Amino acid sequence: MNMQFLGFLLQGLAGTVILSALTFFFGGIVGFIVSLARISPLRVVSLAAGLYTQCIQGIPLLVLMGVCYFGPSLVGFESLPPLVAATLAMTIFASSYLGEIWYGCLLSVPKAQWEAAECIGLSRWQRMTRVILPQAIRIATPPTVGFLVIIVKNTSVSSLVVGYTELSYNAKVINNSAFEPFLYFGLAGLLYFLICYPLSLKSRALEKKLNVANR
Numbered sequence: 001m002n003m004q005f006l007g008f009l010l011q012g013l014a015g016t017v018i019l020s021a022l023t024f025f026f027g028g029i030v031g032f033i034v035s036l037a038r039i040s041p042l043r044v045v046s047l048a049a050g051l052y053t054q055c056i057q058g059i060p061l062l063v064l065m066g067v068c069y070f071g072p073s074l075v076g077f078e079s080l081p082p083l084v085a086a087t088l089a090m091t092i093f094a095s096s097y098l099g100e101i102w103y104g105c106l107l108s109v110p111k112a113q114w115e116a117a118e119c120i121g122l123s124r125w126q127r128m129t130r131v132i133l134p135q136a137i138r139i140a141t142p143p144t145v146g147f148l149v150i151i152v153k154n155t156s157v158s159s160l161v162v163g164y165t166e167l168s169y170n171a172k173v174i175n176n177s178a179f180e181p182f183l184y185f186g187l188a189g190l191l192y193f194l195i196c197y198p199l200s201l202k203s204r205a206l207e208k209k210l211n212v213a214n215r
Contacts, residue, residue, distance in 0.1 A: 005174045009184065012170030014193050019155045019166060022087045024148060026093025034099030039106055046212075051098070056096035061154055064089040065161035082165075086158035094151055101147065105140035106132065146203035149196045167191060 037049035056064075069085040109132050112211065117127040154182065159169030171188035176182050 002178065005056050005178060008170050008174060009167070009187060009191070012165060012167040012188075013162065014153050015166040015170075016152065016192075017195070019086055019090065019158060019164065020085065020148070022083075023090035023155070026087065026091040027098055027151075030095035031098030031102060032093060034095055035102035038099065038103040053096045053100050056092055056098075061093050061157050062161060064092055065157060068092075068127075069162040080164040082158070084207065085162045086155075086164045089132060090151070090154065090158070090160075093154070094147075097147060097150075098144065101143050102136070102140050105136045105143075108139055110174050111134045113202045142203050142207035145199055145206060149199050149203075152195050152199070153192065169210065 034049050034052060037045050038053075040049070041044045053108075054058075065086065068089040069079055073078060079085070113131055113135065115125065117131040122130065155166050158164040159166055160173040163169075167188050171184050174184045178184065
């Protein structure tokens, strides 16, 4: 095995981790706003958030990548750098799913909790921060950790459109030079596994812990 190739593969792994972290951070912020908008008492706001979720989930991530990367050039601006374009597309993608996940978790808080918080005279902000969100966060943690696995694996799409150098892209570049697909794509698969499997285990463990706590 060529150690230079292995180092290049690890550079791709670093790119995957960076893009995954940026996606979860910004996608989480936007997704949280979307989830709160879904339960807004203003019907226009809740409908707009629901429409955003449905539209984004109906568009392939590959198309989002293309729009974010080539879109600015169509209106006279320079194309975004690969990492920025990939992060923007992945953020939009992740926010729609995280927003839907967290919206469902907010709704899963028993209605009696909402009514009790209102009856004791708490404002809407106080109800959300002191009563509803602490319970919803416990419910949301397992599926959120599980969705991280999807984010990590979907970073591979970024190399197809924007040319971002992540793990699968670097494995392809190495194979084009070394002509050892089973070795280097196998190593790339192993590295994906080493990232995703612990996240899957953590998601299952949190889900079991939550179920036991609920019982």
